[in-house]
Amino acid sequence: MKPWWVSLGMALLVLSASAQEFPRRDEVYSARVSRVFDGDTVWVKPLAGGPYRKLRLEGIDAPEICQSGGKASRDVLAQRVLNQVVEVRVRAQDDYGRGVARIVHQGDDVAAWMVSAGQAWSYGWRRSQGPFAEEETFARAQKRGVFKEAAPELPRDFRKRHGPCPMPPRG
Template identity: 30%
Template sequence: MKTVRVARISVIAFGLFVVAASATQSAEIASGIPRIVDGDTVQIGSAKIRFAGIDAPETDQVCLDAKGEKWACGVTARDELIKYSAGRSWDCDLVGSDRYGRSLGKCFIEGGDISAWMVRSGWALSFVRYSHDYDRDEEIAREANAGLWAGAFIAPWDWRHRNAATVVLGALSVPVDAQKTLLGAVSSEGAPSPDCTIKASVGHGECIYHLPGDRWYGKMRMDPGKRWFCSVGEAEAAGCRAPKS
């Protein structure tokens, strides 16, 4: 009986080893110099990668600085990531995919976690709906009034669906009418940046983008529910498509 039991344990151990080995072999890694789409989305080769565990401002997102002035925080978050990357090669561990077909991953430069840097610098938030990996980095940014935390802003996940009940985050020094100002910062005020001129309509379960010069572009009023994008890649990464005709 003792011999049979040892053999059985050995078989189980071998089975676990095979499963672990298979999991290791199936893990995907993307390496190279990325094209940075926005503060939490990049492309390396053919892989479109959304950072797992964080959420950065949308490129059409507007925030308030410490003086209560509006600024294009989404564009700035993207540009800060571009500056931090500085043309260096990345290594990304891909851990799944999202509903838009993008790979979810954690990316590193010379072993340093890029998402941790983004959150700790105040250019992104810990995406607590899905992960608490970066909660401590967010605490550090908030205590230092770094990046977005120097003024007032709406969490990216709330900005995408903002309404009168939307909560405004940020420093205590921001004006008391911050919510009214941010909720009023609708797309009709113009593109957040001269290089972000793609218009998109979101509704009825789909998002359609329009480029300058197409037949619908000039007719589209950028009222609430519309989006600005800086590139076709960014619009498609957000689940938008070109018009059919």
């Protein structure tokens, strides 16, 4: 007969393995955008109640707030969604504790809209050009937003060279 802790360990192992086979369901809710931090980060208040939540738009990388085009990117996003009701689909958490979310406003994917407006890059990795490659190609061809510059610096390259932007004063 096996000791009780061996059986418990096996049961936990099976539960852990089965949990990995069935990914967590996306969290979906309606919310009001209460703050736009930069071109890819917002704070929302769920309409059903609960705490404010900090979200990062999935699939894009907007200029850092202290980078060329950063304030314009933030302002364009704020003009579109600040104080507006949006549909939120949180898909994951990032390294900073933000929910990584698809946000829809009036039927438009806000991230795709930001890239089309030239206010963000489609977030590519490895050999992928990211989910909004077509929107980025369009914005570049039209010389919109950050793509007015001949060679705009990717935000990740900017962060590598300068680190994070200092936090702006609250007030």
